[in-house]
Amino acid sequence: MPSVNPHIITDNGTQYSLGTLDKNIIRYDFKKMLVFLEAKGKMLFGERFRIYKKDQKVLYKLCAYVIGDKVKCAEYGVDLTKGILLAGPVGCGKTSLLTLAPFMVPHQRSYEVVSTRDLVWDYSRTGYKVIEDYGSSGFFCFDDLGVELIGRFYGKECNVMREVLLSRYDLFRQSKRKVKTHATTNLSEEELEEVYGVRVCSRMRELFNWIVFEQTSTDKRK
Ligand SMILES: Nc1ncnc2c1ncn2[C@@H]1O[C@H](COP(=O)(O)OP(=O)(O)O)[C@@H](O)[C@H]1O
Numbered sequence: 001m002p003s004v005n006p007h008i009i010t011d012n013g014t015q016y017s018l019g020t021l022d023k024n025i026i027r028y029d030f031k032k033m034l035v036f037l038e039a040k041g042k043m044l045f046g047e048r049f050r051i052y053k054k055d056q057k058v059l060y061k062l063c064a065y066v067i068g069d070k071v072k073c074a075e076y077g078v079d080l081t082k083g084i085l086l087a088g089p090v091g092c093g094k095t096s097l098l099t100l101a102p103f104m105v106p107h108q109r110s111y112e113v114v115s116t117r118d119l120v121w122d123y124s125r126t127g128y129k130v131i132e133d134y135g136s137s138g139f140f141c142f143d144d145l146g147v148e149l150i151g152r153f154y155g156k157e158c159n160v161m162r163e164v165l166l167s168r169y170d171l172f173r174q175s176k177r178k179v180k181t182h183a184t185t186n187l188s189e190e191e192l193e194e195v196y197g198v199r200v201c202s203r204m205r206e207l208f209n210w211i212v213f214e215q216t217s218t219d220k221r222k
């Protein structure tokens, strides 16, 4: 049964309130959202998980997007009809963050985080169907865009993610309630352009809000 108080989350016996209810409208509190993110991050990724001050800008943008805060999103230049492309250096926490984000809004439809490497691997075993499966419906976050290999099915080469992104773009343009796509990448815009081409990259700008970690964001693997 859907909760009437989706901003109050009970997890592992602890209750987290992400905001307050004001005449049926939830007023989310960003600081409380970060408290929850840290707690949930510790549960999923271990005690070392914490919120870094350096990442605050990225976190605020992401939180505003996740709860659909129109005012804050306008301020941050985030378009609520698009998906998120979380970019930044290796190990800064992109995959972890996009894995955590849906837990803040349990009443919303979530997405599946799919590794681009696995997707291309799947293509190499089963062929074009994979592009259809991920391109023409569903809610996905494509993890690690641009570093996957070229797919090969019975000797036929294919830039699988490029095809998937093109299909997702069509899906996004054609659907009335825009079907969003999310992704993470270690690459810069120029590097992505090299992998997928100028045309696909320009479509990616329509498909995604690019939220970029500071280049100096800590590598949390270390
Ligand atoms: N905020 C954080 N605090 C502590 N450890 C983190 C944090 N974010 C991620 N990690 C850990 O750092 C490693 C890299 O995170 P990951 O999300 O895979 O980075 P990326 O996807 O940017 O390469 C993982 O082991 C993860 O558990």
Ligand SMILES: [Mg+2]
Binding pocket: 094, 095, 096, 143, 144, 184
């Ligand atoms: Mg990653």
